[in-house]
Structure formats: structure tokens, C-alpha cells
Amino acid sequence: DTGVSQDPRHKITKRGQNVTFRCDPISEHNRLYWYRQTLGQGPEFLTYFQNEAQLEKSRLLSDRFSAERPKGSFSTLEIQRTEQGDSAMYLCASSSRTGDQPQHFGDGTRLSIL
């Protein structure tokens, strides 16, 4: 059990550029979640996958955001035409389907928009 892995840890980009983040969940966790956290706030839910199916999406996930989990393992989160307001920590979490299992988080990708 190597934990949830996120790549890159930091991303600095210019406004208007596209960025993509990757998340590798704990092996055999079939549920995967994306959250966004800004300064002074708790994490805010973006979207949730069970295996490869995207089952929940927040209204925070505008049409510039897209998430995929093509084979039910790793996931990617893409932001197109980045804006200043996209600067945040993007957190990925995973959990097992069985019972009352908590979500386990990665260390996040910090996105800074110049």
C-alpha cells in the first residue's frame, strides 16, 4: 500500500494555458475523488469515479474542467484555458467500495497561474 500518488506536485503556468494532473489511487481502490482547496478553506468536492464511471460532478466543475479514469485505475484532471481563479491545491483521494471506508488523500498538486 503505497498511498495515493499525485503528479506533478507543483505546476506553474501562464493564464490561458492547458494543464493536466495525474492521480494514482491506492491499488484496488475502486472509488476515486478530486477536490480543490484554496487558502483558508476546506477541500471542495469536484468529481467522483467508481471504476471508470464518473458518478458525481460538482457545479464547481465548469466546462473548462474534464476528468477521466479510462481503465478504472489512474485518473487525469485537465483544466483548459486556465484562469487566475484556478490557482489552488488539487487533491485526489481514493477509497474502497466495501463498508464504511474513509477516503485517503494524496499530497496534492499545487497550481499557480501567472
Added chain:
Amino acid sequence: DQQVKQNSPSLSVQEGRISILNCDYTNSMFDYFLWYKKYPAEGPTFLISISSIKDKNEDGRFTVFLNKSAKHLSLHIVPSQPGDSAVYFCAASARGAGSYQLTFGKGTKLSVIP
């Protein structure tokens, strides 16, 4: 409209004493509650959880109490240690309603003074 509220932004406690962190929620559909600890530059780390069918759950030095009628939960840490100094987040989900997303409070920064 915050559905999970942590009204104390910060708390200072002497080493060896009890730390009590509080959390209130407004959504009556929430039925699963969790506490996470977060150090700077790391993702949230799961501490302890409680289902709405219980009113208390213990794990070592950590105990979570749930008062459903008051829509209130608390985390007790006894005895407090300097390594407990971190930001603590309360989170909730409405699993019975088929939603696995976590709704977080804004966090309470705990400082344990040696």
C-alpha cells in the same frame, strides 16, 4: 451556505491536557462523519470516523462524539502531544442518499504547547 461549520479557527492547548475540537452541520441527510488532520504541504490524513448509527467512536487517544439531535460532533484528543499540532478538518457525507462526496469545514488549527 456552509453545510459543515467549524467555528473555532484556532485552539491552543497545553501538552498532556485534553483538546476538544467542535463541528456543526446543517444537512440532515449527512450520515457519515470523519476527522482529518493536515500538516502544511501534505494532503489530509484520515484520523477517525463515525456512522450516524453510533454516538461515540474511539481509537487510541482520539474519540469522536456525535449528537444527531444537535447536529454536532466533536473530536477529543487525550492526552494532547506537540505532534498533534496541525489543522483539523471535519467532513461529512450523505451515503444513504447515494452521495459519496465529502463536505468539509474550514478547519481548526490546533497548537499543542510543550
